[in-house]
Amino acid sequence: MQVFEDWNQKVKKTFNATNPEVVLTVSEAGSLLGLTKDQMKLYVDKNKLTKVPIMRSVHRYLLLKSEIDSIVKTR
Template identity: 80%
Template sequence: MQVFEDFNLKVKKTFNATSKEEVLTVTEAGSRLGLSKDQMKAYADKNKLTKVPIMRSVHRYLLLKSEVDEIVKNQG
């Protein structure tokens, strides 16, 4: 049985395998901050977080894990 893998998660896995910088999907980043996906998108825009573009779509991107970790650390 083939397991469905979300496109964003697939891109994240490929990116993390080939880069020194780890990334998170918008949904993953939002869950770390207690935000929905839409709230996280607005938060990323407002706080000018680095967006790692996904070539397949203009509206899709990944966020740097290091930036999200820093925000979580400063909140606590």
Template identity: 85%
Template sequence: MQEFEDWNQKVKKTFNATSNEEVLTVTEAGSLLGLSKDQMKTYTDKSKLTKVPIMRSVHRYLLLKSEIDALVKSQ
């Protein structure tokens, strides 16, 4: 039986394998900052964080791990 893999995690894994920039999903970034997924989306827009677009998806994006790490350190 094939194991289910979350689509966002699959895209993240593929991106990280082919890029020198590490990324996080919105949910992962939110959990590091103590925010829900919806709160993180709002925070991303207000803080003008870099959104890494996902091909063929208008509303989904990944966030740069380096930016999130800097925010976690500053808190």
């Protein structure tokens, strides 16, 4: 039986395997900061965090783990 893998997780895994910069999905970053996915999207725009674009998707992006970690440390 084939196990379902979330599309965002699949893209994240591929990106992390081919790039030295570690990334998080919007949901993962939001959970680290205690925010919902929608709240995190607003937070990203308000604080001008780096969005790592996903090919073939205008509205989806990944976030740099290093930026999220520095925010968590300062809280």
